[in-house]
Amino acid sequence: MKLEHANELLRPGYLALESGYTRLPDGQLHVACWTTMHGCSGRMVEWWFGFLETTEQYKWWHPLDHLWCEWKGERGTGRFIGGEHHVHEKIGGELQKLRIQFREPSDYLDASNFGEAGISGAVCARVGSLDAPVQAGHLIHLCRDTAYGCEMRSRFWLGDFDPPEVAPDPAARTAAFPDTVGEALLKHCHEEMSYLAGFLPELYEKHH
Numbered sequence: 001m002k003l004e005h006a007n008e009l010l011r012p013g014y015l016a017l018e019s020g021y022t023r024l025p026d027g028q029l030h031v032a033c034w035t036t037m038h039g040c041s042g043r044m045v046e047w048w049f050g051f052l053e054t055t056e057q058y059k060w061w062h063p064l065d066h067l068w069c070e071w072k073g074e075r076g077t078g079r080f081i082g083g084e085h086h087v088h089e090k091i092g093g094e095l096q097k098l099r100i101q102f103r104e105p106s107d108y109l110d111a112s113n114f115g116e117a118g119i120s121g122a123v124c125a126r127v128g129s130l131d132a133p134v135q136a137g138h139l140i141h142l143c144r145d146t147a148y149g150c151e152m153r154s155r156f157w158l159g160d161f162d163p164p165e166v167a168p169d170p171a172a173r174t175a176a177f178p179d180t181v182g183e184a185l186l187k188h189c190h191e192e193m194s195y196l197a198g199f200l201p202e203l204y205e206k207h208h
Contacts, residue, residue, distance in 0.1 A: 001030060003157045006108050009142055010117035018153065019190075021182030027170030028159035029177040033189040035152040037197035042121025042143030042150050044204045048196065049102070049123050050078040051207070058087065060199060062192040065090045080123075086130050092184025097130040100139075108140055120145045128162075135162040136176070152193050156185060 001008060001017070002024060008015060018034040037045070052058065058069040066089050073083025085100040105111050105122040114122065121143035128135035137158040143150045158181065159173035167173045 001032075001155075002028075003108070003138055003160065006140060006155070007110050007113075009140070009153060009155070010110065010113050010119065012117075019186070021179065021186055023174065023179070024157075024159075025170070026159075027167070027173030028157055029173075029179070029182050031154075031156040031158070031182050031185050031189070033152075033154040033186050033193070035154070035190055035193040035197070036146075036148065037143075037152055037193065037200075038149045039201040040143075040149045040197050041145050042119065044200050045121040045141070045143050045150070045152065045196075046080075046123065047078065047204060047207075048200060049080040050075075051203075052085070060195070062089070062188070062195055065188055065192070067095075088130075089188075091188045092180065094184075099128050099130045101126045101128070101135075105140075108138070118144045120150060127156075134166055136160070136166075149197070154189050154193070156189075158182075158185075 001015070017032045019032055021029060021031040024030055053071045053075050055068050058066045066087070068088040070086045071083060072086065081102050081104055083102055087098050087100065089096055089098070102123070102125045105124045108124050109122070119142055123141040125139050126135050127137045127139055137156060137160060140155045142153045158177040159167060161167050167176050
């Protein structure tokens with residue numbers, strides 16, 4: 001699924017690819033991860049992104065892969081859109097230094113249809129390098145509440161570079177994000193969202 005077709009995620013039910021990765025015709029790597037989050041809700045997930053600030057908290061989210069973080073932007077207000085999360089994390093055993101710029105869901109999706117689609121939480125961002133002024137991908141985390149909690153449907157598009165000269169053709173984008181990255185990111189995302197589901201209900205209750 002191309003990024004411009006992301007509104008397909010608002011359809012009832014599920015898409016053909018809900019957990020895995022695929023190579024798009026333009027060379028981008030598309031990763032999909034589906035995680036059941038027992039006892040959680042989309043509201044809790046959005047609250048977490050507005051709460052998270054310190055490296056200690058970041059390590060709760062994945063004690064093995066998450067190494068360091070800092071937040072640029074307002075904290076303590078519950079808002080995270082417009083802020084930046086700077087992180088050091090391991091994906092597939094490789095250290096990644098990332099800049100995650102949170103954006104309005106309406107930048108990617110028809111937010112007016114969230115209610116009809118049962119979307120209870122949405123987190124969207126542009127992702128790039130922390131060490132250079134290069135953006136390389138996009139992420140969307142969508143939550144739908146269920147009888148057991150909520151389901152997280154995460155999507156990543158890797159290889160949409162700005163400036164585009166970094167990888168100007170499909171071969172260069174494939175070289176920048178080989179299939180091994182898709183496998184590693186799928187594993188990492190499922191693990192971190194599973195860790196989050198383990199402590200989020202209690203943490204949310206404590207702060208409310």
